[in-house]
Amino acid sequence: MAKKAKTHFECQACGYISPKYLGRCPNCGKWNEMVEVKTQETEDHRSRVSLSGKQAQPKKLSEVTTSKEPRVKTRMGELNRVLGGGVVPGSLVLIGGDPGIGKSTLLLQVSQQLNLTKGQVLYVSGEESAEQIKMRAERLGSAGNDFFVYAETDMSLIRKTIEELRPDYVIxxxxxxxxxxxITSASGSVSQVRETTAELMQIAKTNHIAIFIVGHVTKEGALAGPRMLEHMVDTVLYFEGDRHHTFRILRAVKNRFGSTNEIGIFEMKESGLAEVLNPSEVFLEERLEGATGSAIVVSMEGSRPILAEVQALVTPTLFGNARRTATGLDYNRVALIMAVLEKRAGLLLQNQDAYLKAAGGVKLDEPAIDLAIAVSIASSYKDKGTQASECFIGEIGLTGEIRRVNRIEQRVKEAEKLGFKKVYIPKNNLHGWQPPKNIEVVGISTISEALNRVFN
Structure with a gap:
């Protein structure tokens, strides 16, 4: 039975709750974000009760039986990799990305694949009608699959539908x-998103239903809604890329059932998203022979080594302060490496504008890319190109030393597989393993030594 309605004010930016209206939120400091919210107290409280009515009971830890999570593999190996080996029943997966990047296309293809052999799928859409979904499915070649489509936004009706259909997967x-x-606030508000996600989590955990949630992102690139949304779900995936280019990157930033920072590479085609099985070739295929300001690095993305091209353009500045720009690279890392090059390698860069990017749209952010950044900057500054068969791996310290990096064996083997003949690595990484026969491994100790070997 419904009880007395209660009223409070909630900040739409951060979720702060106040009993009275405030012009400025005391938590996040934003103005005019407080919205009145009316809630009905009921005698029903959300608890871990399954669709069959079974309620969770306290157990001794010794009485709890455990087993390895059974995983359901889709036909997309890249998606399986990012999820940690496949879809875990009872998991709650959040997928975020810019509008038009391909989130709905990805999940429609996943629905098709899971429905064919792995169980029943319920696709709930609050943004499109059933007819629009059918038209998109026909374009993707999946219209013949009889997974359930439900165009609805009311969570009470969606829960009833899940109780009736008992699907294995919900989108x-x-x-x-x-x-x-x-809840009287508008859809998309902090309170609506929080309560809806809490109910979906309860459904997933008590009934072993894998639920995929699509989330919008803000102008800053963060998931819209309260920050606690990312803490509530099991897995958070970001779908990245430029809508004007065909390649998309699916990146895991949180995963309770697998490694974080794994990535999957896809290519957007007319028939949907296709896997890119060898992303290193994609990132290197347009590299110019003998170009200056270019260096190849073997970067680790999760458990996968990827070869990428770091490009630099160094030109004399026309103004008093030199300009620094970085795309796909950390700006602070670039500034640090340029300072080391000036102090330890004798390159006069204080009157030079520097523009750097990671080619192909990939984002590189690990210590092992430092040496490639330094070589690309020196190559553009000296106007001398690097050899097309060389690649560079290593972290640079503030004193100019080249420090060891992890997983050096995997990195060197990936470079050998793609036909590279020479790789520069930290000298301390030479011990404890046997280098491949078809690639020359050069150990270096300092940045000055590296530049002398490459350009002399």
Whole structure:
């Protein structure tokens, strides 16, 4: 039975709750974000009760039986990799990305594949009608699959539908369009997103239903809604890329069932998303022979080594302060390496503008890319190109030393597989393993030594 309605004010930016209206939120400091919210107190409280009515009971830890999570593999090996080996029943997966990047396309293809052999799928869309989904499915070649499509935003009706169909997988597209009828705030507000996600989590955990949630992102690139949304779910995936280019990167930033920072590479085609099985070739295929300001690095993305091209353009500045620009690279890392090059290698860069990027749209952010950044900057500054068959791995310290990096064996083998003949690595990484026969491994100790070997 419904009880007395309660009213409070909630900040739409951070979720702060106040009993009275405030012009400025005391938590996040934003103005005019407080919205009145009315809630109905009911005698029903959300608890871990399954669709069959079974309620969770306390157990001694010794009485709890455990087993390895059974994983369901899709036909997309890249998606399986990012998820940690496949879809875990009972998991709650959040997928975020810019509008038009391909989130709905990816999940429609996943629905097709899971429905064929792995169980029943319910695709809930709050943004499209069933007819629009059918048209997109026909374009992707998956219209013949009889997974259930439900165009609805009311969570009470969605829960009833899940109770009736008992699906193995549920797709929610998107969480910002779902509403709880007892909450008076608009769809997409902090309270609506929080309560809807909490109910979906309860359904997933008590009934072993794998649920995929699509989340919108803000202008800053963060997931819209309260920050606790990312803490509630099991896995957070970001779908990255430029809508004007065909390649997309699916990146795991949180995963309770696998490694974080794994990535999957896809190519957007007319028939949908296709896997890119060898991303290193994609990132290197347009490299110019003998170009200056270019260096190849073997970077680790999760458990996968990827070869990428670091490009630099160094030109004399026309103004008093030199300009530094970095795309796909950490700006502070670039500034640090340029300072080391000036102090330890004798390159006069204080009157030079520097523009750096990681070619192909990939984002590189690990210590092992330092040496490639330094070589590309020196190559452009000296106007001398590097050899097309050389690549560079190593972290640079502030005193100019080249420090050891992890997983050196995997990195060197990936370079050998793609036909590289020479790789520069930290000298301390030479011990404890046997280098491959078809590639020359050069150990270096300092940045000055590296530049002398490359350009002399």
């Amino acid at each position: 929610i597209d998107s969480i910002q369009t779902m509403i709880q009828p007892e």
